[in-house]
Amino acid sequence: MTKKKIGTIGDILMYALLLAQMLYIFIGNNVHEILGIAFFVCLTGHIILKGWWFKTLFKKEKTSLRRFFDAITCLLMLTIIVLMLSSMGVSRFIFPNVRFMGSAALHRYLATAVLTLGVLHGGLHFIMRAKKPARAWIIVIALCAAAFSIGIFAVPYLNRHFRSVDIVRSEKLNGDRVNWSGTKPMVVYFTRLGNTDFEPDVDAVSGASLLTSDGGLTGSNELLADMAGSILSCEPVAITLTGKKYPSSYNATIAVAGDELRAQARPAIEQVDVTGTDSIILIYPLWWGSIPMPVATFLEQNDFTGKTIYLIASQGSSGYGRTVSEVESLCPGASVIPGTSIYCEDIPDARPVLYDLIKKWNSGQ
Numbered sequence: 001m002t003k004k005k006i007g008t009i010g011d012i013l014m015y016a017l018l019l020a021q022m023l024y025i026f027i028g029n030n031v032h033e034i035l036g037i038a039f040f041v042c043l044t045g046h047i048i049l050k051g052w053w054f055k056t057l058f059k060k061e062k063t064s065l066r067r068f069f070d071a072i073t074c075l076l077m078l079t080i081i082v083l084m085l086s087s088m089g090v091s092r093f094i095f096p097n098v099r100f101m102g103s104a105a106l107h108r109y110l111a112t113a114v115l116t117l118g119v120l121h122g123g124l125h126f127i128m129r130a131k132k133p134a135r136a137w138i139i140v141i142a143l144c145a146a147a148f149s150i151g152i153f154a155v156p157y158l159n160r161h162f163r164s165v166d167i168v169r170s171e172k173l174n175g176d177r178v179n180w181s182g183t184k185p186m187v188v189y190f191t192r193l194g195n196t197d198f199e200p201d202v203d204a205v206s207g208a209s210l211l212t213s214d215g216g217l218t219g220s221n222e223l224l225a226d227m228a229g230s231i232l233s234c235e236p237v238a239i240t241l242t243g244k245k246y247p248s249s250y251n252a253t254i255a256v257a258g259d260e261l262r263a264q265a266r267p268a269i270e271q272v273d274v275t276g277t278d279s280i281i282l283i284y285p286l287w288w289g290s291i292p293m294p295v296a297t298f299l300e301q302n303d304f305t306g307k308t309i310y311l312i313a314s315q316g317s318s319g320y321g322r323t324v325s326e327v328e329s330l331c332p333g334a335s336v337i338p339g340t341s342i343y344c345e346d347i348p349d350a351r352p353v354l355y356d357l358i359k360k361w362n363s364g365q
């Protein structure tokens with residue numbers, strides 16, 4: 001086989017590996033990590049085969065297209081190096097003890113950048129050789145847009161709808177505590193789990209909010225609340241519907257939540273008494289970029305004048321959405337302090353983040 005053929009097969013393999021890794025939730029963590037190593041092996045081969053490119057990098061007489069290609073290639077290499085570092089940070093199988101850059105959200109953004117720049121890098125090769133460059137540009141731009149959309153939209157969508165994670169609950173709750181000075185904040189949370197009419201066959205249930213924990217089910221925000229509770233040594237309080245619960249199907253819940261949001265419904269909940277505290281840590285999932293309507297009920301049912309509301313959101317890609325201003329307008333007399341918005345994949349390992357936050361809040365920062 002010629003060097004060129006080996007190079008082409010290697011290149012196709014690298015794109016296939018990157019794409020397969022994007023389907024993380026179907027292949028599972030360990031396969032994802034092994035494929036990651038395979039990608040970096042192929043990349044090393046690619047760099048060795050294309051080593052001549054480095055020698056041409058500082059040549060002066062180049063077309064502007066070639067200069068653009070070189071700039072994209074340099075940017076791609078830089079992004080791959082940062083991706084490599086973040087891969088180790090999020091690794092639980094091959095590098096379980098490396099803990100820097102351990103954000104799944106950051107890892108996904110970097111992987112999206114590498115896939116998009118990788119497609120552009122290969123596409124520019126294609127354009128430089130194309131007989132009809134205009135048509136080649138259209139194809140390459142379309143492929144880059146597709147690569148970008150996979151990382152930014154498709155992966156979070158799959159995560160939200162199909163991901164379920166096994167955790168050992170006691171391990172996730174174990175760690176340092178904060179000795180809060182003054183009256184401890186009350187930890188109040190809302191989660192889909194506990195407010196859903198699950199079918200008896202729990203395996204039939206899909207949706208990112210379900211973390212399979214020691215054989216049971218845990219809502220993502222319930223886990224976050226328990227982490228905050230374990231840091232503050234207090235018992236979190238759930239916002240619980242008293243009327244009709246959400247349907248077992250994830251998609252049906254999304255539809256119901258959308259209807260509730262449009263109608264600005266206020267579903268009935270069990271009374272949560274906040275009179276005995278002057279601060280609340282409110283933990284909630286983003287629903288349609290908004291607070292779930294039962295959380296709005298909780299905020300309207302209580303008087304938060306003079307109190308501090310610390311916000312911890314969880315989400316499948318949208319940060320805080322509109323939730324900070326929503327809480328502010330529902331609780332005009334309160335001081336609303338956003339803490340963090342946690343990407344759903346980062347929830348199982350969020351305790352150190354919450355610890356740092358609560359420590360900071362306790363010191364008055």
Ligand SMILES: Cc1cc2nc3c(=O)[nH]c(=O)nc-3n(C[C@H](O)[C@H](O)[C@H](O)COP(=O)(O)O)c2cc1C
Binds near residue numbers: 255288314318344
């Ligand atoms: C009805 C519904 C709507 C959602 N809307 C959004 C959204 O607009 N943006 C987002 O990033 N995530 C969205 N998500 C994902 C959840 O915020 C995320 O999976 C959260 O961690 C689930 O928490 P839970 O298990 O405690 O319910 C939505 C989930 C549901 C069920």
